[in-house]
Amino acid sequence: MRRSTPVAGWAATGWLAAALAPLVPGVAYAQAPRSIGEVGDPQRTFALTASRGVEATGRVTLRQIWSPFGVSVGPDGHVEQDLVLTVDGLRPVGQDSVYVAWLSTPDLSRVEPLGVLGPAGTLEGRLTDWSKLMVVVTAEASRPPSGARWSGAIVLNGRTRSALMAPLWGHSIFRRIKS
16 A cells, blocks of 8 residues: 655745745845856857858847746747847948848748847847747848848858757658659
8 A cells, every 4th residue: 555645845845935035024045046048058049150251250149038937928828038149240331231130930931130230239139939040140231121031141140959950851761762
């Protein structure tokens, strides 16, 4: 005969203590909670590769938005996350020209402008419903209209780890040999 052990105990009440600590004056965390997607986390950061003749470097960091439920979702149920784009070493562009960051699916079926890089070479944005994505930085003659694709030269590009994976169904080992 198997005895059931009570679930209540130190492990089960740990979440309750953590949840009530901010409400009780004088109680502080022993250690600050670690956020998911911190800078330097290799699973959430990817490098941007420079085009030929460009001496710039770039990095994209995806950060999970805090939520009491573990994952932040929008009103439509899609996962939300913050994107921080940092670029160093870009040459200044002309008076009317700008560097624009774009989001795209790996197959380029969906392309959306993320925004214009600031003077320090940084850009922050919020992503909704993007799991496999590619970031492209282009030198544009002017600010892009909404929904347009890039027309300028590609300066930097990079992909998330999930976008680097390819489905195996197209691999040669799964093709039929014609006899």
